[in-house]
Amino acid sequence: MESEFPCPETEPGITDTEIVQVHYYPEFVFEGQELVLICSVNGATKPITVSWYKKQDRLQKDIELQTSSKTEFTIPVVQNSDAGEYYCIARNSRFSKQSNSVIISVKVPVSQPVLTLRRPGTWNLMTDKMSLQCEVQRGSLPIWYQFFHEGVLLEEIKSTSERKMFHRLSPTEKHSGNYYCTANNGLGPQWSKVMIPVSKPVLTFSSPGTRTLGGIQMSLQCEVQRGSLPIWYQFFREGVLLKKREAISWRTVSYSFSVTGENSGNYYCTADNGFGPQRSEAMRLSVTVPVSQPVLSLSPRGTRTLVGNEVRLQCEVQRGSLPIWFQFFWEDVLLTRTETTSWRTVSYSFSVTGENSGNYYCTADNGFGPQRSESINLSVIVPVSQPVLSLSPRGTRTLVGNEVRLQCEVQRGSLPIWFQFFWEDVLLTRTETTSWRTVSYSFSVTGENSGNYYCTADNGFGPQRSESINLSVIVPVSQPVFSLSPRGTRTLVGNEVRLQCEVQRGSLPIWFQFFWEDVLLTRTETTSWRTVSYSFSVTGENSGNYYCTADNGFGPQRSESINLSVIVPVSRPVLTLRAPRVQAVVGDVVELHCEAQRGSPPILYQFYHEDVTLGSSSSPFGGGASFNLILKAEHSGNYFCEANNGQGVQRSHMVPLSVRVPVSHPVLTLRTPRVQAVVGDVLEIHCESQRGSSPIQYQFYHEDVALGNSSSLSGGGTSFYLSLTTEHSGNYSCEADNGLGVQRSEAVSLNVRVPVSRPVLTLRTARTQVVVGDVLELHCEAQRGSSPILYWFYHNNVTLENSTSHSGQGVSLNLLLTADHSGTYSCKADNGLSPQHSEAVTLSVMGLTGSKSSLIATSVTGGLLSMMAIAAVAVLFYCWLLRKAGRKPTFDSSRNPSAPDPQESTYHNVPGWIELQPVYSNVNPNRGEVVYSEVWSVKKENKVTAASEPELFKNTDSCVIYSQVKGASTAASKPQFLDPFTPHR
CATH class of the missing domain: 2.60.40.10 (Immunoglobulins)
Structure with missing residues (x-):
């Protein structure tokens, strides 16, 4: 990439003699380390801005430097993704300069390798081949792998593309032991180890043969010939795990146990050191066990039975090898002998007679001597006869407070006997006797003791019940209880009232009497009930005190008096709503008044809104009651009230209320x-x-x-x-x-x-027929449309430039014409609603052909060396004159609304030879790609003041139009057109 060369200038800045370079520390970058990049700028005397880049991406916020200095960019913890190309760019208000690029390569240490033993699915330790696989998950290549066996190097392999390597083994005896591998990429080795699987174990018994007696100590031994330690051993009998053992330093373990009858069966063991268990051959163990002491039991259970019952003797041993001989004895007399080859339980049954009482036992023998059970004593007993119950003193009637004795007696039955006394099926007492067949129970009589009495006797074969005796207890009447029905001491005129007199206890017959203010109302005798009643229809004269008496020959008993008041029920109440205005409004206070015209006080008034209770109020002396309610919007609806003085509720008619709500803020x-x-x-x-x-x-x-x-x-x-x-x-x-x-x-x-209207594109030049070197103004404007409006300029449907108008007027673009500028032009306007395109306008540029060979030939024909020298002197002299005069060139991408005169030239006061041709330098006709490495444009004063200037050309007297132009692959192709307002490298 070639550097830009600006015009000579007097202001300090970044010049071509200044140095911008990048170096970094440390020299080698490892993952996880800190990386420091240093950008140094030498020779600058004007404030500059430094930007850091990784490839094309800007890395951080720009750094401001006042003079020549250096700045750092730090990556605290380097990751593998941080590798790449880094550089910095230094800029001032005019130009920028890029440093050299540095390539950062991040070295990643290898991770700990994983060493695994690879083998076929049906692997045989003695015949099949196996291989060791050493693999790392991450690490910079190349990687050197080493395989070791018990510290001896087996193989070393270098890998430049894979992170796993293999080493084949033959599983011979000498290969038993520990293996491991290492991986190293120059940043330190990592290692891992693997073990050899165990061979098939061998199971042996401590005693010779496969048969033994119960009770001896047996030891099982499991051994493997080879396999890496540690090894986990397991012992099994019939597939059931017996014991687990771990061996750290030996390949033989044992398991001992005391032999019992349950230890017969197939035994085997397994060994495993992490590669799957290996199982031994199974061995059969047979145990001969002497019989245990037999247990004798009776059925039905118990040691007492009745003559004629069936009794079954059962003899059972918990353990013992078959066959077994069982014998049953009564008082040492053999009753029966039985041999069994499949069961350890036998039984013997017989029908009981009077001679069968005595001791019974059994024996069991399987050749190691008979074993005798514990003896059971069987008693043959006589059930009790039906008991007889009697009273003392004799008779079935007695007075409260007398002493009564109940006696229960049986004529026959084996002792002991349990006697029970009952009253109306309620247990009174229970007594056991071992020497008598008669028992008694005494108690002092109360009024509740009347009823049926009986007794039972039982000696273990079911209770026998006596005949029942009914005992009548004569009880004086208690104080009667007087009550009114309906309940309460208040009633209405015309109601039916029932007077009831009741005694809780007292022997029948009983005479009842009812009184009103000591005046006898009625007299009644009852022989079967302790409650009587008397009814009448209430009149106004029936208020007063009422009571009753009861008598069964031991003197009359009087009840408490009850005062009866005859009252008037409330009439239907009237509800009145009282509001402060005609229409009720939210926030008003409305008074609800409820009143019944008649009714005995006190009266309770209840207020309702749509069946929902609002509140209540009591009137103790008659009249109505009120309830105040602060209105809300939900208080619209129907209202009613209820009146109640204890004699029935009366409800008023419904009264509707509509509550209006002022409107809220809309x-x-x-x-x-x-x-x-x-x-x-x-x-x-x-x-x-x-x-x-x-x-x-x-x-x-x-x-x-x-x-x-x-x-x-x-x-x-x-x-x-x-x-x-x-x-x-x-x-x-x-x-x-x-x-x-x-x-x-x-x-x-x-x-x-307002959407933009279709824009109008206008091309403005200094002459009717434009030629190479003229300045072309393209003006695009939409007559209507809301601001801001973005304008786009196109040449042969290729975008030239875009610009935004915030004032609603059009924008302009100036082009320094070359032969490649011939073609069609158009523009587009867009304010975000609907873009509009202008009509296309065709432009033909006369003059130079645009051929690369023509341009070079023309320059050579005029005397290339002398013209270049003269042109350079003229340019330098002209730039000096312009700076001395305080004038600066202007290149606008927008224009003032007042357009220049289309007949006037854009430039003036410039010699014609300078105005008509650009000045070229560094022309290299021998290079096939680059036609111009630099093209200068001489300042020409514009009569029309530009609305704005591109940032790149402010405060400059001349500029670089082309920093590099690449030619086509053929000599006949035209130079590529570049926007003169966009410098290229």
Whole structure:
């Protein structure tokens, strides 16, 4: 990439003699280290800006330097992704210079390798070949791999493209032991190890043969011939795990146990050191076990039974090798003998007689001597006969407080016997006797002791029940309880009242009497009930004290008195609503007054709104009651009240109340079919109050000018529609009114945008027929459209430049013409709504042919060396004159709205030979690619003041038009056109 060479200048800055270079520390960069890049600028005396780049990406915020200095860019922790090309660019207000590029390569140490043993799926340790695989997940290539066996190097391999290597092994005896591998890429070795699998284990028993007696100590030994340690051993019997053992320094382990009858079966062991278990051959062990002590049991359970019952003796041993001989004995007399070859339980049954009481036992023998069970004593007993219950003193009637004795007796039955006494199936007492067949139970009689009594006797074969005896206890009447029905001491005239007299206890018959103010009302005798009643219809004279008496021959008992009051029920109440205005409004206080015209006090009034209780109030001396309510919107609806003086509730008629709600602050919403409102769109202006009683009148305003109004009869908002024009930009608002006060919304601003019209492209030159070297002004302007407007210029459908107009006027672009500028021109205008293209305009440039060979030939023909020297002196002299005069060249990409005279030249006061031809230097006709390495444009004063100047050419007297122009592959091709306002490298 070639550097730019600006015009000679007097102001300090970055010149071609200044040096911008990059170096970095440390020299070698490893992943995880810190990387420091240093950009040094030497020879600058003017403030400069330094930017850092990685390839084409800018890395961080620009750094400001006042003079020649250096700055650093640091990567604290280098990652592999940080590798690449880095450089810096130094800039001042005019030019920039790029440093040399440095290539950063990040070296990554290898990760710890993983060494695995690769083998076939059905692997045989003795015959199959296996290989060791050493693999690392990450690390810079190349990598050197080494394989070791017990510290001896087997093989060393270098890999330039793979991160895993293999080493083949033959699994012979000498290869048993530890293997490991190392991986190294020059940043330090990493290693890992692997082990050889175990061989098939061998299982042996400690005692010779495969048969043994129970109770001896047996040892199982599991051994492997080869395999890397540690090794995990497991012992199994019939597939059930018996023991786990780990061997760290030996290849043989053992497992010992005391032999029992359950130890018979197939035994094997397994060995595993991480490569899958190896299983030994199975060995069979048979255990001969002597019989255990037998257990004798009776069925049915228990040691007592009745004559004639069936009894089954069962003899069982928990362990012992078959066959087994069982024998049953009664008082050492053999009853039966049985041999069994498949069971360890036998039984013997017999029918019980009076001679079968005594001790029973059994024996079991399988050739190691008989074993005898514990003895069981069987008692043959006699069930009890039906017991007889008697009372003392005799008779079935007695008075409260007397002593009564119950006696229960059985004629026969084996002792012990359990006696129980019952009253009405309720257990009174339980007694066991071992020497008598008669028991008794005494108690002092109370009024609750009347009822049926019986007893039971049981000696273990089911209870026997006596006949029942009914005992009657004569009880004096208790104080009667007097009550009214319906309950309460208040009743209405005409109601039916029932007087009830009841005694809790007392022997029948009983005589009951009812009294009103000591006047006998009625007398009744009852022989089966302890409750009687008397009813009558209430009149106004029935108020007073009532009571009753009861008597069963032991003197009358009187009840407590009850005072009965005859009252008047309340009439239907009247509800009145009292509000401060004709129409109730939210916030008003309304009084609800409820009153019944008649009824005995006190009266309780209850107030309701739509069946929801509001509150209550009591009137202790008659008259009505009131309830005050602060109105809310939800208080609209029906109201009623209830009156109650304890004799029934009366409800008033419904009274409706409508509570009106003032409108809330309305919300104005502008709705357009797109994000930005455009002329011709239909605008919906929606106004809505969130609360307020209907109907609501809405009024719409634009800049405080009324647009129209609309009503909402059932709530919700309403809308007003406008077809937009440019005059509709501005503030909009609305008002809401339902007769309780006007509310106005916040103002909402609307900006109506206008799409651009089709732009007009105008080409302006200094003469009618343009030639190479003339300045062409392209002016593009749309007559209407909202600002800002972005303009684009095209030459033969190739983009030249773009510019934005914020004032609504057009923009211009100036071109220094060459032969390649012939063709069609057009422009485009876009303000974000709909882009518009202009008509195409054709331009023909006369003069130089544009051929690379013609240009070179023309320069050589005139005396290339002398002309170049003269031109250089003229240019330097002219630049000096311009600076001395304080004038600066102007190149505008936009123009003033007042266009220059199309008949005047854009430049003046310049010698014709300078005006008509550019000055070329560094022409190399022998290079096939580059035609010009630098093209200078001499300053020419423009009569029309430019609206703006490109940033690149401000404060300069001359500029580089071309820094490099690449030619076509053939000599006949034309030079490539470059925008003169965009320097290229």
